[in-house]
Amino acid sequence: MKCLIIDVVSPAIAEELGKYMEVDTKILPTQEELAGMIGDYEVLIMRVDPAINKTILDAAKKLKVIGVCSVGLNHVDMDTAKANGVQVFNAPGLNGNAVAELTISKMLDMSRHTIPACNDVKINKNWDKYKFVGRELRGKTLGVLGFGRIGQRVGELARAFLMDVVAYDPYLPAEVFEQQHAKSMTIEEVLKVSDFVTIHMPLTPETKDLFNAKSIAGMKDDAVVLNMARGGIVNEKDMYEALKAGKIGGYASDVMENELAGGGLTEDAGFDSPLFECDNFIVSPHLGAQTSDASRDIGAHIINKVKEALDLK
Known part of the structure; x- marks a missing residue:
């Protein structure tokens, strides 16, 4: 099982999920780059960029979970995600x-x-x-x-x-x-x-x-x-x-x-x-959630959601 992290998030996410799967990091790939690499991964960890469109989701043949380390989900094609059986979790309120x-x-x-x-x-x-x-x-x-x-x-x-x-x-x-x-x-x-x-x-x-x-x-x-x-x-x-x-x-x-x-x-x-x-x-450059406190809380939430979704013990 493999996880791809595409934004700067709590290091605890890679540390904890790394106990169960291989974790790779590619910070802010373009949509084209992500579509070309996502097919190998079961888990995607991100924030708000790039937007996850139908092309990316259709290329994500193994993808089971998207963990969004922010509040909004308007950047994810939720209809296609649901149709493709991909669970999407965000972190409401924690930032x-x-x-x-x-x-x-x-x-x-x-x-x-x-x-x-x-x-x-x-x-x-x-x-x-x-x-x-x-x-x-x-x-x-x-x-x-x-x-x-x-x-x-x-x-x-x-x-x-x-x-x-x-x-x-x-x-x-x-x-x-x-x-x-x-x-x-x-x-x-x-x-x-x-x-x-x-x-x-x-x-x-x-x-x-x-x-x-x-x-x-x-x-x-x-x-x-x-x-x-x-x-x-x-x-x-x-x-x-x-x-x-x-x-x-x-x-x-x-x-x-x-x-x-x-x-x-x-x-x-x-x-x-x-x-x-x-x-x-x-x-300021979209740094509203950029505190160590919020990152810690969001990381813990996303870790729990991914482990729950994949039944990781």
Whole structure:
């Protein structure tokens, strides 16, 4: 039996599964490369790249289990996986605190201009505190789009800063909002009243380009959008135009629409976007779950799921 690991995950996965099978590693192969090699493996361990399409799954003649060390499954052709008898396991909730803390971090960075201030000191050799007058989170309204595990944790942390929390999630009963001290609203209402709006929704046809010129126009001019979910939820062209025109206060993201365009993380590939011109845009390279704590917890979960699925004792 053989296992293929195609992303940087907890080393405990290779160590434990290596007791039962041969474990190979190929970090972020292309779809074509993966299709060419997957036929030899019963287990695939991955995160979100590359997308697992029908071509890959049809080439995976021996594949029994895909362990996804992240939350979303929109990158896996679940219909074909089911038809081919491949079990797919993800790790819901186990990176929730890591993503929530990153969201709060970016709120503070945007509010206090810490990144441009740091650059002004280190790069420009300036020491001018008067250029960076910020605002506090206290008393501001945080709008949460997608009030699941991550969204609720963000709300909990925000309340510690004495923020008011409003949220949109059509799949939750009213008592959850009450328990979390959040007011349930429509998307339009959330956008209208919020000083900060944080996205914690999956990328679906319904959420694709949810933030566009029209929806941004319904927000406060100094509002900040935070996106720790998926890049495609924000129309980056419209966001760029809004930032340049002063129609919105800022955009802080951990994701972008074409994160792996032109080679992504491999072979020193470059990455660029018109958004990089905007001073009120900050970004990190999809590191929401990149903590040793989350990696440990996710690794243990995936190990248990794979062993259970394959009846490994």
